[in-house]
Amino acid sequence: MSAGDHRILEQAIRQAVPRLVGAGHPELQKSTGTDQAAHEPDLHLHPELDPLARQLPGTEKAIAYRTSLYRVLVDMDPRGHREIIDELVRSGIPLHTLAIQLFSPVAVHLGNLWCTDESDFMQVAVASTRLGMIINHLSHGHGHTVGRRDIDRRILLARTRGALHTIGVSIVASCFRDMGWIVEGGADLELDDSLYMKLSASPYNLVGISVGQVDEVDQCAHAIRRIHSSRTTKQVKVAIGGPAVMRDPLSFHNIGADVVARSALEVMQLAESVGR
Numbered sequence: 227m228s229a230g231d232h233r234i235l236e237q238a239i240r241q242a243v244p245r246l247v248g249a250g251h252p253e254l255q256k257s258t259g260t261d262q263a264a265h266e267p268d269l270h271l272h273p274e275l276d277p278l279a280r281q282l283p284g285t286e287k288a289i290a291y292r293t294s295l296y297r298v299l300v301d302m303d304p305r306g307h308r309e310i311i312d313e314l315v316r317s318g319i320p321l322h323t324l325a326i327q328l329f330s331p332v333a334v335h336l337g338n339l340w341c342t343d344e345s346d347f348m349q350v351a352v353a354s355t356r357l358g359m360i361i362n363h364l365s366h367g368h369g370h371t372v373g374r375r376d377i378d379r380r381i382l383l384a385r386t387r388g389a390l391h392t393i394g395v396s397i398v399a400s401c402f403r404d405m406g407w408i409v410e411g412g413a414d415l416e417l418d419d420s421l422y423m424k425l426s427a428s429p430y431n432l433v434g435i436s437v438g439q440v441d442e443v444d445q446c447a448h449a450i451r452r453i454h455s456s457r458t459t460k461q462v463k464v465a466i467g468g469p470a471v472m473r474d475p476l477s478f479h480n481i482g483a484d485v486v487a488r489s490a491l492e493v494m495q496l497a498e499s500v501g502r
Contacts, residue, residue: 269491271335273326274327276491282322284320284323284324287317291313295310295357296332296336299353307360310360311364315367325361325397325401326401329357329360332357336354354393357393358393361397361400379500380429381402381408382410382415382433383395383412383436384433384434384435385437385438385468386416386417386438386445386446387417392412392413394467394469396413398434399412410424410428410430430459431462431500433453433464436467437469440474440477442470446478446481454482466478466485467487471486
C-alpha cells in the first residue's frame with residue numbers, strides 16, 4: 227500500500243470511527259451547549275456524583291475496580307479477564323451497581339482516550355469487545371438478583387440498524403436481569419418483523435429500543451405506533467435510548483414512547499416503575 231493509500235485510509239477511519247464508537251457508547255456524546263453545561267459534572271464519567279446513584283449498594287467498592295478493569299481491557303495478555311471476573315463475583319457487588327458505577331464510566335474513559343488520540347482505534351475496539359464479554363459473562367452467570375420475583379416482569383430489547391455497537395444494550399440487560407426481570411432479545415434483535423413476532427408470541431411489560439442514528443426517528447415512531455395499535459401489545463410500555471437519543475433527545479419526545487432514557491442511571495427508576 228502506497229503512502230497515499232495510507233493517508234486515504236487513515237482519513238476514512240478518522241471520519242467513520244468516532245460515529246461508530248459513539249453508537250456503542252452514548253455516554254461519549256459531550257454537550258457543546260452553554261458555558262453552564264461546560265461546568266456541570268460529567269455524570270457519565272463520574273456517576274457517583276449523582277445523589278441517587280451514590281446510594282447504590284457497593285458503590286465505593288465498584289469505583290475501586292475502575293483502574294484494574296481498565297488495565298485488564300488494554301493489557302496485551304488476555305488472561306486477566308478471568309481474574310477480574312472472579313474478583314467481581316467474589317466482591318458481592320450487585321450487578322446493576324457494577325453496570326452503572328464501573329462498566330459505564332470505564333466505557334466512557336475508553337472513548338475519551340480515542341477522541342484525544344491517546345489510544346488508537348484497534349486498542350479501543352479490542353478493549354470494548356473485552357468489556358462486552360465481561361459484562362455478558364457476569365450478567366448470565368450472576369447467582370442472585372436484588373429484584374423481586376413474586377411476579378414475572380419481562381423486557382424485550384432491540385436495536386435499530388444504525389446502533390452498530392452494543393455495550394449499552396448489554397449494560398441495560400445486565401441491570402434488568404439483576405433486578406429480577408426476564409430479559410429477551412438484545413443486540414441481535416433489530417427493529418424488524420422479528421421483533422413483532424416475538425411480541426405476538428410472548429407477553430412483555432416493556433420493549434427497550436436502542437437507537438443509533440437520529441434519522442431513524444421515523445422508523446422508531448412507526449414501530450411504536452405498530453406496537454400500541456395492536457390489541458395484544460397495546461398495553462406494552464416502550465422505552466427508547468441510545469446514542470441518537472443522547473445526541474438529540476427533543477427529536478424523540480413526541481413520537482409516542484413511554485420513556486425516553488438518556489443514561490444508564492435512569493434504568494433503576496424505569497425498572498421500579500414498570501410492570502408492578
